[in-house]
Amino acid sequence: MTDLRDRVALVAGATRGAGRGIAVELGAAGAVVYCTGRSTRAARSEYDRPETIEDTADLVTAAGGTGIAVPTDHLDPGAVGALVTRVERDHGRLDVLVNDIWGGEMMVEWDVPVWEHDLDNGLRTLRLAVETHLVTAHHALGLLSRTPGGLVVEVTDGTEAYNAEHYRLNVFYDLAKIAPIRLARSWAHELRGHGGTAVAVTPGWLRSEIMLEQFGVTADTWRDAxxxxxxxxxxxxxxFVGRGIAALAADPDRHRWNGRSTSSGELGRVYGVDDVDGSRPDAWRYVTEVQDAGLPADTTGYR
Known part of the structure; x- marks a missing residue:
């Protein structure tokens, strides 16, 4: 069983989607999890959605961990610095940093050339998807590096191999999703002398709150989509991606992943973890071999 009862984690961008799933599964393994984001019960971000970091923290605690909600705009270096200072004051250590900040769903225009895409929205997307990760790493990696064995996870969309071969929607999205893979390699280099590990991880086709809403289904009725x-x-x-990352964080030999790009499907296979329905989807292999190949939908052998 995954045991993280002595670990302190920070999930930056834990309001919804993969960030929430990761935070909850770290909590289920017993970790203290700081859940950050801009959507709170008192105020919503530009997403104007109902999910909040307080809700995520409550789910972490209900799962068996300790969830701590800290409203944080990760474009604000002062706010991020104060967050890390609080973690240091309260626990004196940081064992796991998950950089899951994104924020671009409402601004990305699919299959639109750069000269037609709204420039302000494109540049804002890059700030939210890349600059936030740099600001967070700047303030948090110093604390994480003090304890050998620290783990940094850069969450993205697409594996290194897939993103290297495919143009992803538009130039802004393409850059936003390849950047965390390069950042993980940078953190791997910088943490190597401190016993740290950095990995880029992508979920598959995620049943996030926004995706379920777009299809008009729920977490229980998703097959209707x-x-x-x-x-x-x-x-x-x-x-599912949360369970894989929790298993990675608990692996005493996790440094073998240093600098690599992986997926929820690969982590599930390596660590023997399943999704909540008992299946083990390997989405990126499916996307390459079935969906992109133009074959009829058939998940046989892929979940």
Whole structure:
């Protein structure tokens, strides 16, 4: 069983989606989890959605960990510095940093050339998806590096191999999703002398709150969406990538992953963890071999 009862984690961007799933599964393994983001019960971010970091923290605690919600704009270096100072004051250590900040869903225009894409929205997307990760790493990695064995996870969309071969939607999204993979390699280099490990991790086709809403389904009725989009059959809950990352954090030999890009499917296979429905989806292999190949939807052998 995954045991993180002595670990302190910071999930930056824990409000919803993969960030929430990761935070909850770290909590289920017993970790103290700081859950950060801009959407709180008192005020919403530009997403204007109902999910909050307080809700995530409550889910972490209910799962068996200790969830701590800290409202944080990760574009504000002062706020991030204060967050890390609080973690240091309260615990004196940071064992796991998950950089999951994104924030671009409402601004990305699909398959639009750069000269037609709204420039302000594109540059804002890059600030939210890349600059936030740099600001967070600047303030948090000093504390994490003090304890040998620290883990940094850069969450993205797509493996290194897939993103190297495919143009992802538009130039702003493409840059936003390749950048965390390069950042993980940078952190791997910088933490090597401190016993730290950095990995880029991508979930598969994620059944996030926003995705379920777009299909008009719920977490329980998600299979109904396969009528409109048959390949949605390979999708996964946010808890699946969380379980893989929790297992990675508990692995005493996790340094073998240093600098690598991996997926929820690969982590599930290596660590023997399943999604909440008992399946083990391997979405990126499916996307490459079935969906992109133009074959009919069939998840046999992929979950």
């Amino acid at each position: 396969c009528v409109a989009e048959p390949h949605f059959a390979i999708s996964e809950s946010p808890r």
